[in-house]
Amino acid sequence: MKGDRVFSLDLLRVLACYMVIQVHAGEFYYIGDGGTVASGDGPLWVNIYNSLFRTAVPLFIIITGYFVLPVKEQMNIFFKKRFTRVLIPFIIWCILYALYAFAMGKTDMEGIFVSIAKIPVNYGVEVGHLWYIYMLIGLYLFFPVISPWLNNASRNGLHFYLIIWAITLLLPYIHQVFPEVLGECYWNPTSLLYYFTGFLGFAILGFYLKKFCTAKSKWDLPAGLSLIITGYTVTYSLFASRLGTEELVPDLELSWNYGTINVAIMALGIFLVIKNIKCRKDTILKKVITSISIMSYGIYLVHIMVLNFFYWAFDDIFSTAAIKIPLLAICTFLVSYIIIKVISYLPKSKYIIG
Structure with a gap:
């Protein structure tokens, strides 16, 4: 509701939304045929620009945990509210992307129906950004389960969870030396720390920050900047060091993994730097940020269509990814917002844009 809005977190959501779009804009310039690493200066500029922006998804989940946890409604009310906002627009856009693929000549009529029928199984290859919605729905399903613990958890109890979760963020690097650790083997993927891994940690971190770190502190800015600089240095350096040795994108992206300590x-x-920013009521800036934040889910859903258009329009005009990546991202962000804003005036638009 309007009265519940927090400007700093609206701003953070807007920044995360833009970050996602720029990360996807960069994919044109470092992912080659067959998932190989592209040649040229594209991967270099992608690393410079987008290593910091790998935080977009974690920031979205931190914000979700901040506002949603612990769940206070009855389970059926919670699911109805959340899934009406998330699941129905998701299904509609899956169908729209199937039609979009047909319009672009990438599938036939049979492919449309196959893509729609596969929605309960997984997203289509051409709409890979929708992986996030499956993950988000999974978190929503688990939130009522974990909420009773959060209601009674002490600060030390939360520290216990978050410290072990932080240790699991080292596993992508440990696996480079020891592919199987703590009980992992080909018949057992659930290792000793398995139940502490994953995106749930970011949601609980968001809850922790709301409960214990909302007050402004003189340490917020220096600590936040130190974490950003340290994390970016590790993320950028590891990506750069692998550019000359790795042929496949999944191997190159080791330090871009959402489940790594540097991204976390x-x-x-970023949260600590942004959380204390305030804005006077009824200013144009506040209204714009609030509006974009409200439309962010719809922007996320539509942006791949818009991004593909601008890639087609601009790619041959400019020679370097240094210009093309931010240009594509900015144009896609603005036009996606305009499209979703226009749709928002339609009756029942919440079922389309969330």
């Missing part, structure tokens, strides 16, 4: 500390740093 960057996300925490």
Whole structure:
């Protein structure tokens, strides 16, 4: 509701929304045929621009945990409210992307129906950004389960969870030396720390920050900047060091993994830097940020269509990814917002844009 809005977190959501779009804009310039690393200066500029922006998804989940946890409604009310806002627009956009693929000549009529029928199984290859919605729905399903613990958890209890979760953020690097650790083997993927891993940690971090770190502190800015600089240095350096040795994108992206300690500390740093920013009521800036924040889910859903258009329009005009990546991202962000804003005036638009 309007009275519940927090400007700093609206701003953070807007920044995260833009970050996602720029990360996707960069994919044109470092992902080659067959998932190989592209040649040229594209991967270099992608690393410079987007290593920091890998925090987008963690920031979205931190914000979700901040506002949603612990769940206070009855389970059926919670699911009805959340899934009406998330699931119905998701299904509609899956159908729209199936039609979009047909319009672009990437599938036939049979492919449309196959894509729609596969929605309960997984997203289509051409709409990979929708992976996030499956993950988000999974978190929503688990939130009522974990909320009774959060209601009674002490600060030390939360520290216990978050410290072990932070240790699991080292596993992508440990696996480079020891592919199987703490009980992992080909018949057992659930290792000793398995139940502490994953995106749930970011949501609980968001809850922790709301409960214990909302007050302004003189340490917020220096600590936040230190975390950002440290995380970015690690993320950028590891990506750069692998550019000359790795042929496949999944191997190149080791330090871009959402479940890494460097990405997590960057996300925490950005939160600490932004959380104390305030804005006077009824200013144009506040209204614009609030509006974009409200439309962010719809922007996320539509942006791939818009991004593909601007890639087609601009790619041959400019020679370097240094210009093309931010240009594509800015144009896509603005036009996606305008499209969703226009749709928001339609009756029942919440079922389309969330």
